[in-house]
Amino acid sequence: QVQLVESGGGLVQAGGSLRLSCAASGRTLRNYAVGWFRQAPGKERELVAAINWSGGVTYYADSVKGRFSTSKDNAKNTMYLQMNSLKPEDTAVYYCAANPSYRLSIESGSYDYWGQGTQVTVSS
Numbered sequence: 001q002v003q004l005v006e007s008g009g010g011l012v013q014a015g016g017s018l019r020l021s022c023a024a025s026g027r028t029l030r031n032y033a034v035g036w037f038r039q040a041p042g043k044e045r046e047l048v049a050a051i052n053w054s055g056g057v058t059y060y061a062d063s064v065k066g067r068f069s070t071s072k073d074n075a076k077n078t079m080y081l082q083m084n085s086l087k088p089e090d091t092a093v094y095y096c097a098a099n100p101s102y103r104l105s106i107e108s109g110s111y112d113y114w115g116q117g118t119q120v121t122v123s124s
Contacts, residue, residue, distance in 0.1 A: 002027045002113040004096050009118030012086055016122070020081040022096030022115055030074045033099040035111055036081045038092035038120075048094070049081060050104040059104055064090075086122045093117040 008020040022034070035050040048068060050059040055072040067085045072078075079096055097111035105111070 002029070002032075002098055004098060004113055004115035006094065006096050006115040006118040009094060009120045011121045011123065014087055014122055014124050016086050017082070017084045018086065018120060020083065020094055020096075020118060020120075022079040022081075024077045024079075024098065028074070029072075029077055029079070029098055031100070031102060033101050033104040034070075034072060034079045035097045035099065035105065035108075036070060036079075037095045037097060037108065038090075039095070039117075040089075040092040043092075045095075045108060047106050047108065050106060051079070052104040053102040057104055059106060083120070086120075088122045088124045090120060091122050092120060094120050 003025045005023050033052050036048045037045050039045040049070040051070045069082045071080045095117045096115045098113040099111045
């Protein structure tokens with residue numbers, strides 16, 4: 001089993017930055033792809049970013065492209081989501097998820113393990 005714990009969420013003004021971390025335990029995620037999802041009130045969960053097992057291939061939703069970046073530190077068994085130029089519409093609960101595959105996936109059903117989520121609130 002894999003346990004994922006997100007941290008780094010909070011309240012920030014529009015234009016600000018936050019860095020989310022996702023620490024894994026129970027198993028190394030060296031061979032796992034990872035995704036970051038978010039869900040705003042009244043909206044469906046959406047994929048924000050994904051990264052393959054090595055960190056060499058990434059995917060970003062159009063809404064965050066150029067502002068967010070994700071990385072994976074296999075030595076620390078930790079993943080990161082750097083969020084810059086935040087907008088009020090980025091307000092949501094953010095989740096990290098692990099996919100037992102070398103390749104990244106944009107499908108939420110591919111992810112077997114999920115964190116509990118961390119709240120990100122961007123004020124205007």
